[in-house]
Amino acid sequence: MIRSVTSSTSSRGIAAIVGVGPNLGRSIARKFALQGYTVAILARDLGRLSRFADEIARETKVQVYAIPIDCSEAQSVRDAFEGVLSLGFVEVLVYNAYQPIPWQYGGPSSFTDIRHDSFQKSLAVSSVGAFHCAQQVLPGMVERGRGTILFTGCAASLSGVAGFSELCCGKFALRGLSQCLAKEFHPLGVHIAHVIIDGIIGSSRYFINYFRIIQEKQSLNYDAL
Numbered sequence: 001m002i003r004s005v006t007s008s009t010s011s012r013g014i015a016a017i018v019g020v021g022p023n024l025g026r027s028i029a030r031k032f033a034l035q036g037y038t039v040a041i042l043a044r045d046l047g048r049l050s051r052f053a054d055e056i057a058r059e060t061k062v063q064v065y066a067i068p069i070d071c072s073e074a075q076s077v078r079d080a081f082e083g084v085l086s087l088g089f090v091e092v093l094v095y096n097a098y099q100p101i102p103w104q105y106g107g108p109s110s111f112t113d114i115r116h117d118s119f120q121k122s123l124a125v126s127s128v129g130a131f132h133c134a135q136q137v138l139p140g141m142v143e144r145g146r147g148t149i150l151f152t153g154c155a156a157s158l159s160g161v162a163g164f165s166e167l168c169c170g171k172f173a174l175r176g177l178s179q180c181l182a183k184e185f186h187p188l189g190v191h192i193a194h195v196i197i198d199g200i201i202g203s204s205r206y207f208i209n210y211f212r213i214i215q216e217k218q219s220l221n222y223d224a225l
Contacts, residue, residue: 014090016040016081018069018133019097024152024197026052027223028094033060037091040084042069071097071129072121081136089144090137096152098170099125109163119166126170130177138185145189151178153196 015032019025020041033039033056041056043049046068053066065087069080084090099122130151141147156164157171178194185192 012037012091014038014040014084014087015092015094016042016084016090016133016137017094017096018042018071018129019095019152020049020052022048022052025096026056028096029064030056030060032092032094033057033062033064036062038063038065038087040065040067040087042067042080042084043097044068044070071133072099072124074132077129077132077136081133085136085140089140091147093133093137093147093149094152095130095133095150095174097125097129098122098167109166111163111165114165119169122166123170123173126167127173127177130174134177134181138181138190141190142185142188147190149178149181149190149192151175151192151194153178153194155196155198157194157196 012035015029015037017025017029017032017039020029020043025041025043029039029041029052039056039062041049041053041064046066049066049068053064057064065083067080067083068076070076134149137147137149141149151174153171153175154167155161156168157175160168160172175194178192182192182194
């Protein structure tokens with residue numbers, strides 16, 4: 001666990017953001033830091049994550065912790081959240097992780113060409129990882145009678161798309177998990193929501209052109225979400 005030290009200590013609890021890359025995840029972490037939360041950012045690439053933590057801490061003057069995690073591995077999730085929970089009460093968990101899959105680099109995948117290990121990895125990161133992360137923070141939230149868990153979804157959470165089986169199946173499962181948890185834990189004071197971002201984040205030329213053809217979507221600005 002790497003801490004970016006600042007002069008300010010938050011009294012608002014911990015916001016844990018899982019799946020922090022250069023776009024939406026980093027922007028979400030910055031938003032919570034600006035609201036005065038101590039922020040833990042989690043992803044696989046600790047080097048890049050540490051740079052994000054330094055950047056956000058300098059900008060917001062709050063403590064930001066960079067913690068490595070592999071959401072497809074239960075032990076990695078447990079180890080990561082041992083560090084997160086040592087910081088204090090997790091007030092907010094945002095699960096924004098997904099597994100980059102081959103069609104991102106060459107177009108949609110023919111179903112018969114998808115490898116079993118690739119499909120399984122995508123499911124593990126999109127949905128099973130969310131299950132493990134939620135299990136780490138829910139006991140503390142229930143004990144205190146408050147807390148928020150947000151899962152990020154996309155158009156693939158609602159409708160299957162030819163060539164996108166890996167993404168759609170994982171996102172469908174995540175939506176089901178979020179609905180089950182919301183109904184179980186809302187009476188206990190914990191707010192759980194599945195937030196669908198129905199568009200393309202960033203400026204990938206391939207994605208923008210592809211989805212303009214099949215769905216007529218527009219590129220979204222991650223800081224505006």
